[in-house]
Amino acid sequence: MIDFLVPRGSTFAGEIDNLFLIITAVVGFWFVLTMGMFLYMMVAYRRREGVHAEYITGKEPELKRWITIPHGIIILCDVVLIVGAVRVWYMVKQDRPEKGDEVRIVAQQWAWTFYHAGPDGELGTPDDIAVVDELHVTVDTVYHFSLESRDVLHSFSVPTFRLKQDVIPGRKITGWFEPTRLGEYDIQCAEMCGIAHGVMGARLFVETEAEHAAWIERMTAMAAK
């Protein structure tokens, strides 16, 4: 459903889409049932000449069943939804696959700085490539990222990855993603961060290994000049 609007660009995007689909199916079932009942009542029991309302208290066992049985089934549905939600949450936010590459992300009013590993493949060395508002990653590689803020709250949001994480000054927040789809996508700041919050976007470039190596080379050459 979501992938109809935004392509799936990470390993967990499909999981989140499916979770949304399951939730939609379960609550959709109840929604259709309840709404159908509601609309039926509104039509069937509209005021008619000579027909009087019945005196019903809601304590009649044969009628109360219509409330208590759905009530019980809803609890079961809730269990399914909770298990589904926690499973996906655990996968995206708690578990973390082995690192393939890493990126350090620094947010400030109103720009993103992305520190990519340079030719040596290590972050935190002098050949790191720092780029403003452009994130370049290799497809099918597990990235570990860290988020820092220089001033206020921001939120690192990549719709195509189905990933969002707030950035908090004074803390370093970590997480992961694995891009699966080549192309160029939006990165958003999803937390109100001041007057230019509306332009705090960046672009994500998902590249093949060769493209990424070429980009690193180009950037390193540019820095050397």
Add this chain to the structure above:
Amino acid sequence: MSADHADHAHHHHEPTFIEKYIFPTDHKFIATQYLVTGLLMALIGGFFAYAFRVQLAWPGTDIPVFGHMSPAEYNAAITNHGSIMIFWVAMPVLIAAFGNFLIPLMVGADDMAFPRLNRLSYQVFLVSAIMIIVSLFVPGGGFGGAWTAYPPLSAEATYNLTPYGSSLWLAAVAVEFVAFLIGGINFIVTAMNARAPGMKWDYVPMVVWMICIASILFMASVGPLVAGAVMLFFDQTLNTGFYDPSRGGDPILWQHLFWFFGHPEVYVVLLPATGMVAEVITVFSRKKLFGYQLILFTAIGTGVLSFFVWAHHQFIAGIDPRMANLFTITTVLISIPIAEMLFLYIATLYKGSIEYTTPMLWALGFIFCFLIGGVTGIPLGASGSDIYLHDSYFVIAHFHYTFFPIAFIGSFTGITYWFPKWFGRMMNETIGKIHFWITFIAFNGIFLPLFVLGLAGQHRRIYNYEHFPDLSTPDLQMLRVMATTSLLILLAAQVLFIFNFFWSMWFGEKASANPWKANTLEWTVPSPPPHGNFSEFPTVYRGPYEYSAPGRDTDFWPQHEPS
């Protein structure tokens, strides 16, 4: 209390002009003050919505009446739209206006338990309303850090660039809380102590219960936020560092304090609206409420649970990810009492005799919209899918599918139903129904497209999506234009309501004491009720929903009628 009542009943003197209009203590007049102030504030909140929706549909355009909108003005508009609609419209109209008007009349009292405190409540509220309006015009402009006011943005003028606007906004919100604390005490005490003899707890009309539960929820949740607001105010003005991480503070602390209040607040405004809907659907389907006690328990259950769900607003805010699992469980569980309450309301219609008057249309419209609002909350409460949907337009659409039914459909339900009692005249039904249908359809036209935009990844609080290539496609822009067009229609339709309201107030057909043939005590006194309400204090013999009781000539059975 009954002995006191008998004494008091004969001692009412007619109030002087100053007593009646400048320093009133009559609960009905204070209710009118709250109602009118709340509806006037809704015009301001609606104007903001108009301005920023036009900006979103046609970015950079010269907005009629508003002019060109800068990013700072956009932020101030959305921030104050939210703050005003919640704190200065929903709360004064739903709780204060209807609480004041209905509680004494429905429990059979001559006034609130503390009439002067009641007057003070409105006066403090008025001060807060003036403060929020003034905050829009101070140097630097109104506060634009979103209605949630997360620090450090809200705490430091170097970040938010609104040195006066943000402090005044915060102070206004805090003063408004004081007004509602004072008011809430009054509602609870009046309902507990001033009930007519014979009115047992399960003879109390549902709306009175709901307003009392709402007041208790408010009083229990607002304390932490007031403490948080004081710290934030100190951060802003005295350069303290409660929320400043570079000085040992923690910005997330504010989020906990804010949402510990913020989530119960949803139910603070929801419950009075559901209470009014309960009164209306029983009267116009001539049915007893299906499972009175069960509805009451679902309300209390929802209220209690609402204190344990706040961190679902913070799943991705940087809290310990393990905590999200706990809050997912509590949040999803809240679907049980809410679903059950809706089931019981729908069951109330079963084998009824439904008359589609304007208030009934609003009440049924409430159930319809709130059902959509309820089910769309589940993917947000489920932590896994919230990762994607958080801070997107899906949240906005869900939120408005709960809040618009509450604040406006609920208020219109109450206003159209109690208008004859309040002002002594009937509202025009034809205009009322046209107003309902346009508002109802246009409301869905605004927010259904926003669900799609949210699923398409559109994030909140952005003044112009042209800066985001994936979001500035013609298809998505069409949805934005659709929502804005619907909003313009909805706003235009409110002229019908305003006209109907004032025209009926002076020229409507005179209302009898009980035009809807309802059971509750407010319909036993003349319309409008005189100062002191009851010429003779009533005694209550039965519950409020004895409609279509077997073996009677009439299909209603007023609470005060001896068997």
